[in-house]
Amino acid sequence: MQDTAAGAVKASDVPSYVGHGNDALGRENPGPGKDVPGQGKDVPGPEKNIPGQGNDDPGVERDCRSGESISRSAASTWHAQIFRIGEQRASHGAYGPPGYSPCPGGHHGCHGTQYVQPMPWPYGHPQHPHPPCHGHPAAPRPFAPLPGYPPMPHYYPSHGHVPNVHYTYAPHPHYPGYYMPVPAMPKQAREPSSDEDRKREKQEPPPPAKFDDDHWEEPRSRTKLKLFGEECSDEFRQMWKYPLSDESRRSFAGYIPKVLNEELCRSFFTKIKDSCEWKQPEGAFGQIPRKTCWMVKGNCKCKYRYGGLEVQPEEFPKWMIELMEVVLRPCGIAQNDWPNSCNLNLYEDGGMTVGWHSDDECLFQGKFRDCRIISLSLGATRKFELRRNWPEDREDRVQRVVLNTGDLLTMEGMFQKHFQHRVPREDVKEPRINLTWRWVKKHIPDCPAGRSRRV
Ligand SMILES: O=C(O)CCC(=O)C(=O)O
Ligand SMILES: [Fe+2]
Numbered sequence: 001m002q003d004t005a006a007g008a009v010k011a012s013d014v015p016s017y018v019g020h021g022n023d024a025l026g027r028e029n030p031g032p033g034k035d036v037p038g039q040g041k042d043v044p045g046p047e048k049n050i051p052g053q054g055n056d057d058p059g060v061e062r063d064c065r066s067g068e069s070i071s072r073s074a075a076s077t078w079h080a081q082i083f084r085i086g087e088q089r090a091s092h093g094a095y096g097p098p099g100y101s102p103c104p105g106g107h108h109g110c111h112g113t114q115y116v117q118p119m120p121w122p123y124g125h126p127q128h129p130h131p132p133c134h135g136h137p138a139a140p141r142p143f144a145p146l147p148g149y150p151p152m153p154h155y156y157p158s159h160g161h162v163p164n165v166h167y168t169y170a171p172h173p174h175y176p177g178y179y180m181p182v183p184a185m186p187k188q189a190r191e192p193s194s195d196e197d198r199k200r201e202k203q204e205p206p207p208p209a210k211f212d213d214d215h216w217e218e219p220r221s222r223t224k225l226k227l228f229g230e231e232c233s234d235e236f237r238q239m240w241k242y243p244l245s246d247e248s249r250r251s252f253a254g255y256i257p258k259v260l261n262e263e264l265c266r267s268f269f270t271k272i273k274d275s276c277e278w279k280q281p282e283g284a285f286g287q288i289p290r291k292t293c294w295m296v297k298g299n300c301k302c303k304y305r306y307g308g309l310e311v312q313p314e315e316f317p318k319w320m321i322e323l324m325e326v327v328l329r330p331c332g333i334a335q336n337d338w339p340n341s342c343n344l345n346l347y348e349d350g351g352m353t354v355g356w357h358s359d360d361e362c363l364f365q366g367k368f369r370d371c372r373i374i375s376l377s378l379g380a381t382r383k384f385e386l387r388r389n390w391p392e393d394r395e396d397r398v399q400r401v402v403l404n405t406g407d408l409l410t411m412e413g414m415f416q417k418h419f420q421h422r423v424p425r426e427d428v429k430e431p432r433i434n435l436t437w438r439w440v441k442k443h444i445p446d447c448p449a450g451r452s453r454r455v
Helices: 072-081 084-091 195-202 262-275 318-327 448-454
Strands: 060-062 069-071 167-171 179-183 241-246 251-256 291-296 304-306 309-311 313-315 341-347 354-357 373-379 382-388 399-403 408-413 419-423 432-438
Touching: 241 399, 262 318, 262 373, 262 432, 291 309, 318 373, 318 432
Parallel strands: 291 313
Antiparallel strands: 060 069, 167 179, 241 251, 251 408, 291 341, 304 309, 341 432, 354 419, 373 408, 373 432, 382 399, 382 419
């Protein structure tokens, strides 16, 4: 693919105004255009004036783990709005959009005092080569895929493999053949299906190809996928429940209440809370609304990257091995096959959350093959919700599992491809810790654990 006028995309070039809104803590995310190259930081972004997309939208819903918020209305329309800046500027004629001073430069044909007619091309387009000026934001520039990343044939509603950025590609609306990075597009909950929702649904990205008329994925009878609840020893088999068993999508969520007794829950909770080096990193839209820690086995050096943030690995401490011995027993996994990583979250109270997302990062390969994730909850009771990416008729409900201290939950099969999950905000005062054990299947290129695996 040839390079564009804008050159190859760097993570820092990715427009930061997409998916804006309030974050989970009610703060304003960076407004549109604030980081647009060549544009002053204090320039108000034009989308602030777009009805239904303002930061005061009551329907704000946080999505993806970067902590960003996307209002229901905005989330489905921001894709179109990426390029609305140019159109909006033009439609405001001589005076520019509200909040912008007229352009004294008078660029004939585009905007300012000499405005003649709408300019259909954004800044940066060969037909519109002006630099941004006087508060008129630069329109987003076209992006070529990163070197080594083939263009995606169509929009895919999940995380692209752009290092360190939780982005995917969408075809550029003005440059045929070019693709631009956009944040993972969250699917909207389908419960209230208004006309508006239905209209939006039409714009939604196409679902992946199905295996056959009746199955999204190759059925388990052929792939031989075994669930934890089937592989475990007899003494545990009765304990397993599968609140989600979607054979067509080969996606499952398993559950065992109280794999740890109260005393163990309390002692592990205190140990983990006090000994972890909790971080609250900045994602693409500000600090994430929870604390986190990423632990790995042995010499693995894989960082955990999602939502534009990166968490450095810490080696499994002694208590982790002790905890895994207890928690993984009902899963029937031999110690040699234990998960090699664990993501830990600390929710200090009900205001701390994780938004709709899938654990579909490249490390775990969950979008491409069966993937198992085992989660343990400690401390406050919180709700865990899940929803389908591509619901069919009568499949449109969000499902909910209430997770108490000591409860185990699993996500198995192709769950990360077909489902999203979240822990929503709640009126809870007490803290909760969650551990999710995972198998890193694809180590980062310089990771010694990846190298030794291949030898
Ligand atoms: O806290 C939970 O139960 C879920 C955490 C989670 O989804 C994650 O860490 O990816
Ligand atoms: Fe997750």
